[in-house]
Every structure is written in structure tokens, then in C-alpha cells.
Amino acid sequence: MDLIRNFLGGGNNGEEPDAKRVKREDDDSAGAANGGANGTSTSGAGGAGGAGVEGKVDHLGQYAMREIHLRKQEEDGELVYMVIKNDGEEQNMIWLVNLKNIFSKQLPNMPKEYIVRLVMDPRHHSMICLKNNIVIGGITYRPFWRQNMGEIAFCAVSANEQVKGYGTRLMNHLKEYVCDKENMTHLITFADNNAVGYFQKQGFTKDVMMEREKWVGYIKEYDGGTIMECALSAQVSYTEFPVMIRQQRAAVDEKVREMSNSHVVYPGLAQFKGPAGPGGVRKPVPPEVIKGIKEAGWEPPGPPRYRLVHPGCGDGTPTTENLHRFMVALVNLVQNHIDSWPFISPVPAEEVPDYYDVVKDPICLETIKERVESGEYYQTLEMFAADFRLMFNNCRLYNAPDTVFYKNATRLEAYFESKVAAGISWKAGRGERLDRI
Numbered sequence: 351m352d353l354i355r356n357f358l359g360g361g362n363n364g365e366e367p368d369a370k371r372v373k374r375e376d377d378d379s380a381g382a383a384n385g386g387a388n389g390t391s392t393s394g395a396g397g398a399g400g401a402g403v404e405g406k407v408d409h410l411g412q413y414a415m416r417e418i419h420l421r422k423q424e425e426d427g428e429l430v431y432m433v434i435k436n437d438g439e440e441q442n443m444i445w446l447v448n449l450k451n452i453f454s455k456q457l458p459n460m461p462k463e464y465i466v467r468l469v470m471d472p473r474h475h476s477m478i479c480l481k482n483n484i485v486i487g488g489i490t491y492r493p494f495w496r497q498n499m500g501e502i503a504f505c506a507v508s509a510n511e512q513v514k515g516y517g518t519r520l521m522n523h524l525k526e527y528v529c530d531k532e533n534m535t536h537l538i539t540f541a542d543n544n545a546v547g548y549f550q551k552q553g554f555t556k557d558v559m560m561e562r563e564k565w566v567g568y569i570k571e572y573d574g575g576t577i578m579e580c581a582l583s584a585q586v587s588y589t590e591f592p593v594m595i596r597q598q599r600a601a602v603d604e605k606v607r608e609m610s611n612s613h614v615v616y617p618g619l620a621q622f623k624g625p626a627g628p629g630g631v632r633k634p635v636p637p638e639v640i641k642g643i644k645e646a647g648w649e650p651p652g653p654p655r656y657r658l659v660h661p662g663c664g665d666g667t668p669t670t671e672n673l674h675r676f677m678v679a680l681v682n683l684v685q686n687h688i689d690s691w692p693f694i695s696p697v698p699a700e701e702v703p704d705y706y707d708v709v710k711d712p713i714c715l716e717t718i719k720e721r722v723e724s725g726e727y728y729q730t731l732e733m734f735a736a737d738f739r740l741m742f743n744n745c746r747l748y749n750a751p752d753t754v755f756y757k758n759a760t761r762l763e764a765y766f767e768s769k770v771a772a773g774i775s776w777k778a779g780r781g782e783r784l785d786r787i
């Protein structure tokens with residue numbers, strides 16, 4: 351992989367065989383002999399994914415944005431991630447001592463001697479994060495070559511550098527490294543109960559799917575810890591998530607564009623500019639002139655499938671005039687009902703301060719009346735009935751079922767629906783049941 355390059359000029363100096371091809375024979379001997387971790391940096395400039403990072407970064411989630419920022423720091427050389435072990439190299443020893451100090455501080459329940467023993471044990475490797483050449487965190491793990499599994503012993507980031515994404519980046523570099531260089535298929539750890547959330551965010555689960563014989567008896571158990579596993583995939587580039595996410599999103603977008611025209615955006619309607627009239631009424635726009643509406647599958651509605659049988663609605667054909675008469679009659683009936691008093695005018699915000707926090711689309715009989723009187727707002731009986739239903743639903747949303755308002759809404763709604771139903775006669779086809787506008 352392009353990203354993996356040797357560090358300190360030494361790199362794996364030929365001792366680490368191509369892990370993808372070599373079958374490890376023995377945990378200890380192979381691990382020790384192969385060296386495994388001789389200061390191999392997994393970060394740095396260049397790299398396959400670099401080109402994408404500078405490109406378009408909008409529409410990416412917070413996670414990807416943070417990763418891009420951290421990757422930029424790596425490209426600038428400010429941050430370096432590498433795997434080292436106690437191999438006698440002076441610099442590696444210094445870094446391991448620094449890392450040991452971070453672990454001792456961040457894992458106060460772990461005996462310091464025990465931390466020293468594992469960090470300095472040549473069978474353990476450590477992925478460290480250097481910020482301006484200072485160790486700010488790391489993960490110490492032990493590869494079990496035969497099982498293609500790595501056991502994370504300690505993981506910590508120094509206190510003043512936490513919650514900046516370094517812990518995630520460390521884990522991603524570790525996954526990439528062990529997958530690519532050490533042929534591992536799983537990471538396993540006894541996570542401190544306080545850190546279970548962190549490990550879950552890194553893709554670890556409490557269900558260990560690896561065969562028991564691969565790990566039971568091999569890994570160290572701790573009190574107050576939870577065993578967690580992360581399965582690794584060689585097909586995933588763990589340090590290039592933003593690039594992968596962008597590529598996947600582009601692929602999905604392309605597929606969606608083939609199947610839909612939802613990406614075509616037309617300018618908004620000029621009719622919605624400027625203030626509306628009373629009741630929020632604006633000059634109606636014939637739907638057929640709205641750009642894109644036909645492409646979206648809209649078809650002009652056929653003639654209404656009902657007749658008006660309410661007294662005073664002309665010959666009963668649902669023309670604009672007859673519908674208007676019916677709507678005026680319905681508003682009057684509802685307004686004169688004994689339960690209508692809470693719905694006459696808008697709810698006063700000064701008396702019910704949180705009403706408009708809860709009810710985002712308020713409406714009252716006054717508004718409905720203004721809309722009817724405009725003669726233009728309600729093009730259909732369905733639109734008219736929808737406002738009434740919104741009014742009753744708003745009331746039941748804000749008020750508890752045992753309140754007088756809630757009960758009024760339910761009774762008045764039943765009255766309204768009964769008057770609508772009584773005022774129309776459906777022209778239903780055979781077998782159809784059309785009983786509600």
C-alpha cells in the first residue's frame with residue numbers, strides 16, 4: 351500500500367516478510383523473529399488517497415470532516431503514526447517510555463510495573479501517535495501470528511489531546527497496519543468499562559465471533575473490563591474513510607440520477623415572494639405552469655367524484671361557486687357549534703407561551719374563514735378539510751386527553767366530518783367505498 355512507508359530509514363529492513371503471504375508458525379518465535387514492528391510509519395504525505403482530500407469536502411459528515419482535518423496534519427508532517435517495539439533502538443525506547451507514562455496516567459487502575467512490562471516486552475508492538483515529535487497517545491498490542499489476531503493491551507491518548515479524533519485515527523492506523531502488514535483478521539481487547547463507548551465507535555462489538563479456541567487462554571483478562579472484538583477487512587482502507595465515503599456517495603448519487611430526476615432543481619415560484627394576504631392567501635398558481643411538476647409525475651386531477659347535496663349549493667355540481675357556498679356553510683355551522691370557542695381565534699402567545707414551540711403549523715377558524723372568503727385559496731374540498739383536520743390535530747397535540755380543549759376538538763371534529771359527509775354524495779364505482787374527502 352502506498353501509504354505504508356519505512357520510517358527512520360530502517361523500516362522493516364527485510365525482516366518482516368509479506369504478511370499477506372506468510373503463514374505464521376508460532377506466536378512468539380515468529381513474532382519475535384519477524385520483528386513486526388521496527389518503526390514503520392503508516393502516515394505521511396503522498397499516498398493514494400491524498401488527491402481526494404484536497405477536493406470537494408462539502409456534504410460530508412462530521413466524522414469525515416474530522417478525519418480530513420487530521421489527515422491534513424499528517425500530510426503536513428505535524429502528526430506521525432508508526433508502529434514500534436522494544437528492539438534496542440534508542441529512539442524507540444524513548445518513545446516507549448513516553449507512551450508508558452501516558453498509559454500510567456490514563457489507566458490509573460493498572461499497576462505501573464505491569465504497564466512497563468508489557469510496553470517494553472518485545473513481543474508487544476505499539477502504534478504511537480507523534481505530534482510535533484512528541485508522543486501524545488498510542489495503542490500497545492500483542493500480535494498472535496498463528497491466529498491472525500491482535501490483542502490490544504492498552505490504548506490511551508494524553509489528557510490534553512483527548513476528544514480531538516486522535517483516538518479514532520490511532521485505531522484506524524492500527525487496523526490498516528495490522529491488516530496490511532501483519533495479516534490479521536481480528537483485534538480483540540478487554541476494554542475498560544469506561545472505554546466501551548469508545549471501542550464501540552471504533553467498530554468493536556461485545557459479541558466475539560472468533561472461534562473460542564483462537565483466543566481463550568491467550569488473551570489477558572482484567573477485572574472491570576468487557577471483552578470486545580473487531581473484525582478487520584483487507585478491502586477497507588481504514589485511514590481513507592473520507593475518500594471511500596465520497597466515492598460511495600458519488601456512486602449512489604449516480605445511480606439515483608439514473609433512476610430519478612430529483613437532482614433537477616427549478617427556481618422557486620415568484621408568487622411566494624413578498625408578504626401574503628389575510629389568512630396567508632396568495633394568488634393561486636395553476637399547477638400546470640409550475641416547472642418540473644409534470645416531470646415529477648403530477649397529473650391534472652379529474653373532475654370531483656362527488657356531488658354536493660347540501661342545501662343552497664346550486665345544482666350540486668362541484669363548481670368553484672358551489673364549492674364556495676358549501677365551504678361557507680360548513681364554516682358557519684362549525685363556528686356556531688357549542689364546542690367551537692377554543693378554535694375561533696389564534697391561540698394568544700402571551701397566555702400560552704410555549705404553544706408555538708409545540709405547534710409549528712397553527713391554524714384557527716378565523717384563518718380558515720379568511721381563506722374561504724378570498725375565494726382563491728381552497729381549490730378543492732380536500733384542501734379545505736385538511737385545514738380543519740390540522741386545527742383539531744394541533745389541539746390534541748398540545749393538550750392532554752383529559753383536558754376540555756382536547757375533548758372539544760374530538761367532538762367538534764366528529765361534527766365537522768358528519769356535516770361534510772352529509773353534504774356530499776359519492777359517485778363511487780362498483781366495489782369502491784369513497785366515504786371521506
Ligand code: ACO
Nearest residue numbers: 504505506507512513514515516517518542544545547548
Ligand atoms: N466513552 C465513550 N465514548 C468515548 C470515550 C469514552 N471513554 N472516549 C472517547 N469517546 C468517543 C468520543 O466522544 C468520540 O465520539 P465521536 O466520534 O462520536 O465524536 C469517539 O469516541 C472517538 O473520540 P476520539 O477523540 O477519537 O478519542 P480520544 O482521542 O479521546 O481517545 C481514548 C479515546 C483513547 C479512550 C481516550 O479518551 C483515553 O485515553 N481515555 C483514557 C484511557 C482509556 O480509558 N483507555 C481505554 C482503556 S481500555 C484498553 O486500553 C484496552
